[in-house]
Amino acid sequence: MVLLARTTPLEEVNKASEGLSLFFIDFDKNAPGLELKRIKKMGGRAIDANEVFFDGYEVPTDTLIGEEGQGFKIVLHGMNAERCLLAGEALGLGYAALKRASTYARDRIVFNRPIGQNQGIQHPLASAYMHLEAAKLATYHAARLYDASVHDSSITQHAIGVACNSAKYLAAEAAFTACERSVLCMGGMGYAAEYHVERYLRECFVPRIAPVSREMIMNFVGEKVLGLPRSY
Incomplete structure (x- = not known):
């Protein structure tokens, strides 16, 4: 999946949209630190939607897309x-x-x-x-x-x-x-x-x-x- 994550603390940037980086990661549903909850939808059911929770999930640095902070x-x-x-x-x-x-x-x-x-x-x-x-x-x-x-x-x-x-x-x-x-x-x-x-x-x-x-x-x-x- 494509993951947008904060890599620079909020207090160190001028705007909230700064300091965010983009990653292309392997989406392992069984990996520790990842939880999924499916969302029921009125339309667009051909593709399911989920709430995704990350807690201590490891993201390798070599999965970075583009430049750090420009996500x-x-x-x-x-x-x-x-x-x-x-x-x-x-x-x-x-x-x-x-x-x-x-x-x-x-x-x-x-x-x-x-x-x-x-x-x-x-x-x-x-x-x-x-x-x-x-x-x-x-x-x-x-x-x-x-x-x-x-x-x-x-x-x-x-x-x-x-x-x-x-x-x-x-x-x-x-x-x-x-x-x-x-x-x-x-x-x-x-x-x-x-x-x-x-x-x-x-x-x-x-x-x-x-x-x-x-x-x-x-x-x-x-x-x-x-x-x-x-x-x-």
């Missing part, structure tokens, strides 16, 4: 790739929900006409689709910028952070709206497990809050892009 900066850079990943996850959920809702709206006949013929059903789904398309472009832009930065030194980490945070925010919001409208347009059947849309809606909470919340993304853009005073 937090490395984590922040790695989170940009994760933001692109979560944006892609969100987009997939949104498109899947719209596909289910559109199929249902074509097949569901009420008063001798498909409910999808009604603009009250059609317009919310169409609007959600266009927002997903816009968020997809933002996600592609962020991913290209992240990849290009490996060879292009003119691309700053700040620019990558802005693009990846924006993509993750827009994709998560667009996906949640798509799932929410799909549930509503399908009426009571939107909550039926056989259509999966209610599951997509629950899964949308993951990209909305991870790795940081939507509020923290707006704080970042407000402060680092718009030059506003720090609000938290």
